[in-house]
Amino acid sequence: MLGAKPQKRRDDRLIIHFDYDCFYASVFENENPSLKSVPLAVQQYEARRRGLHKLQLINEAKKIVPDVVIVLGEELGRFRDASKALYNFLAAFTWSGKVERLGFDEVWMDLTDIVDFNISLLNPHDLEHSFFQLQRDDPTTGFSFNATKIAGQVFGTPITSANPNQDAENNLMTRLTLGSHLAQHLRWALEEQKGYTSTVGISSNKILSKLVGNLNKPKDQTTLLPPYAISERDVQSGMESNVTTFIDSHDVGKVPGIGFKMSQRIRNHVLSRPADFETGLIYGGTKESVTVRDVRLFAGMGPELLEKILGGPGAERGIGGKAWNLMNGVDDTDVQQAKKVPTQISIEDSYIRLDTMPQVLKELRILATSLLKRMHTDLLEHDDDPDSVIGKRWIAHPKTVRLSTRPRPPLNADGTRSRPFNRISRSGPLPGFVFSLREEFESIIEKLVQETLVPMFRKLHPSPRGWNLSLVNIGVTNMVETASEDGKGGGRDIGRMFKRQEEVLKEWKVEDKDIPPDPLPVAEENESHSTEQTDPSAGNEVLDSIMNGSEDAIQPTQTSVEEQGIWEDDEDADEGQEKCSECGAVMPAFAMPAHERFHSFEE
DNA sequence: CCGCTGTAG
DNA sequence: GATTCTACAGCGG
Numbered sequence: 001m002l003g004a005k006p007q008k009r010r011d012d013r014l015i016i017h018f019d020y021d022c023f024y025a026s027v028f029e030n031e032n033p034s035l036k037s038v039p040l041a042v043q044q045y046e047a048r049r050r051g052l053h054k055l056q057l058i059n060e061a062k063k064i065v066p067d068v069v070i071v072l073g074e075e076l077g078r079f080r081d082a083s084k085a086l087y088n089f090l091a092a093f094t095w096s097g098k099v100e101r102l103g104f105d106e107v108w109m110d111l112t113d114i115v116d117f118n119i120s121l122l123n124p125h126d127l128e129h130s131f132f133q134l135q136r137d138d139p140t141t142g143f144s145f146n147a148t149k150i151a152g153q154v155f156g157t158p159i160t161s162a163n164p165n166q167d168a169e170n171n172l173m174t175r176l177t178l179g180s181h182l183a184q185h186l187r188w189a190l191e192e193q194k195g196y197t198s199t200v201g202i203s204s205n206k207i208l209s210k211l212v213g214n215l216n217k218p219k220d221q222t223t224l225l226p227p228y229a230i231s232e233r234d235v236q237s238g239m240e241s242n243v244t245t246f247i248d249s250h251d252v253g254k255v256p257g258i259g260f261k262m263s264q265r266i267r268n269h270v271l272s273r274p275a276d277f278e279t280g281l282i283y284g285g286t287k288e289s290v291t292v293r294d295v296r297l298f299a300g301m302g303p304e305l306l307e308k309i310l311g312g313p314g315a316e317r318g319i320g321g322k323a324w325n326l327m328n329g330v331d332d333t334d335v336q337q338a339k340k341v342p343t344q345i346s347i348e349d350s351y352i353r354l355d356t357m358p359q360v361l362k363e364l365r366i367l368a369t370s371l372l373k374r375m376h377t378d379l380l381e382h383d384d385d386p387d388s389v390i391g392k393r394w395i396a397h398p399k400t401v402r403l404s405t406r407p408r409p410p411l412n413a414d415g416t417r418s419r420p421f422n423r424i425s426r427s428g429p430l431p432g433f434v435f436s437l438r439e440e441f442e443s444i445i446e447k448l449v450q451e452t453l454v455p456m457f458r459k460l461h462p463s464p465r466g467w468n469l470s471l472v473n474i475g476v477t478n479m480v481e482t483a484s485e486d487g488k489g490g491g492r493d494i495g496r497m498f499k500r501q502e503e504v505l506k507e508w509k510v511e512d513k514d515i516p517p518d519p520l521p522v523a524e525e526n527e528s529h530s531t532e533q534t535d536p537s538a539g540n541e542v543l544d545s546i547m548n549g550s551e552d553a554i555q556p557t558q559t560s561v562e563e564q565g566i567w568e569d570d571e572d573a574d575e576g577q578e579k580c581s582e583c584g585a586v587m588p589a590f591a592m593p594a595h596e597r598f599h600s601f602e603e
Numbered sequence: 604c605c606g607c608t609g610t611a612g
Numbered sequence: 613g614a615t616t617c618t619a620c621a622g623c624g625g
Contacts, residue, residue, distance in 0.1 A: 076617080076618090102611070102612070103618085103619085104612075104618095105612075106611095256610085256611075257610075258610090259609060259610040260609085260610080261608090261609065261610085262609085262610090264613095313623090313624085314607085314608065314609095314623060314624075315608095315622095315623085316621085316622060316623075342619075342620095343619080343620070344618090344619065344620075345618090345619090346619075347617085347618090348616085348618075349616090350616065400604085400605090402605095402606090404606095422607080422608085423606095423607080423608095424607085425605090425607075426605090426606085427604085427605065427606075428605095471616095471617095473617090473618095475618090475619095478604085604625105605624105605625085606623105606624095606625090607622105607623085607624095608621100608622085608623085609620105609621090609622090609623105610619100610620085610621090611618100611619085611620090612617100612618090612619095
């Protein structure tokens with residue numbers, strides 16, 4: 001039995017995927033229309049990007065070709081700006097605000113509401129002369145289109161099924177038709193008004209729209225035609241939905257969401273080669289391609305088997321079912337709402353050799369400087385208030401700073417081989433003084449490096465020598481938006497719980513056999529911590545701000561509101577605490593199981 | 604919350 | 613992964 005189980009499809013959305021053509025080259029062109037030496041610009045960038053494996057080789061290349069222009073670090077900002085501008089442009093068309101960016105040059109849009117609204121406006125008697133309304137309340141803004149035809153390219157045979165699920169597939173067809181015209185309009189607008197051409201895929205979910213867009217690459221669009229789902233009977237008679245036909249032709253690893261690790265595991269299983277060593281893994285090595293069809297038709301294949309192949313400790317729960325869905329073109333994940341602020345900002349650099357403290361210090365300063373600049377460009381916005389002297393205010397405060405390194409594997413005594421390259425990291429509270437807009441940039445950097453980054457570095461690398469880093473990364477996370485007055489706080493206790501768990505369990509361990517520890521002091525201690533200064537940032541940052549006398553906003557009212565929102569929302573105390581039903585002792589929830597064991601010992 | 608893994612462009 | 617620099621989701625503690 002090759003019974004691939006039917007997937008429940010939910011094709012009630014209209015989702016398109018944008019891919020800007022040659023994004024990096026286009027940015028150059030748009031910045032400098034006069035210098036339309038297109039091939040040159042492209043080649044320069046490509047040379048930098050794919051080129052010359054490492055920084056070292058770049059330096060060598062420099063000797064050979066002194067003319068080479070190296071674009072790094074700072075230059076990324078221009079691409080980021082361009083990307084953001086295009087994203088905002090597209091976002092303005094949506095009603096739902098569902099616009100999600102992937103990297104610099106890809107965007108998904110959920111246009112279901114706009115399209116469905118326009119379906120309701122169609123005149124069935126004159127579909128050729130339809131008008132697409134871009135705004136709900138304005139019948140004049142929009143464009144004319146022919147609703148009997150799909151705009152742009154298509155994949156799939158329009159097909160007449162023996163057992164058509166007519167209603168669903170008709171609705172889908174109509175949605176896709178209108179969606180294709182809207183997509184064309186957006187592509188056109190993007191080109192006319194922003195100077196960027198793009199390639200678009202149109203379908204009913206993220207994965208399919210992304211994949212189908214690849215079919216007609218520059219400056220075009222592709223719609224995945226219905227039928228998306230067909231009846232059991234049709235399957236028996238050898239028919240196939242266009243979704244199946246389409247996605248089956250892809251290599252497993254090409255399916256978004258199935259990356260290197262997962263596709264390797266799947267391949268190994270399908271090729272029935274137990275854990276192929278990476279012996280012959282020389283790059284360029286032709287791997288036998290294992291397509292989605294190969295996997296799907298493999299004996300016994302299904303979500304359960306995939307769970308066995310892919311599951312395990314640390315794996316995502318239900319990964320088998322998820323992978324199975326992906327391979328069947330099923331993807332119910334939502335297009336994310338447009339976000340004002342990123343969830344993290346990080347800066348990193350890689351090194352041939354970085355093994356002394358002075359070098360590290362220097363690099364930390366460089367990285368911290370870039371990071372702070374990024375925070376300024378991404379997290380500051382103009383303050384309308386004319387009373388504001390500085391004229392800017394933070395739209396979000398990251399609460400956490402993280403330092404990561406990638407140690408170069410210590411050279412094995414016996415030979416040459418080196419092992420994995422994983423990153424290690426430490427994170428902690430981001431001091432408040434980094435938000436000062438008055439204090440000297442340099443002085444902020446210095447303080448950040450000395451007071452925060454260096455101590456974290458010491459935690460990662462306690463000994464002053466003996467390491468050699470191939471990469472250093474610093475980043476800020478845990479954004480708290482300032483406008484929206486602390487959403488659902490509460491999450492803070494969880495961190496504390498785990499933080500304290502270690503200590504408490506230690507005590508338990510030590511004393512378990514003899515005298516069960518008294519839970520009360522533990523609870524009290526914790527409580528005093530939290531009312532006091534469990535989170536050192538809470539007090540220090542406020543203090544720093546005050547002592548620096550400079551905050552992002554001049555107005556005392558705003559400052560205090562912000563600080564209250566950000567730094568003084570510590571009112572947790574009792575959350576996460578539980579009371580023992582046996583003796584009435586109060587303690588953190590995590591300690592309760594152990595405490596109950598204590599009672600069981602008593603008997 | 605913290606540290607780490609996997610995925611993606 | 614071959615490489616570089618990001619960014620995000622999810623797991624287990």
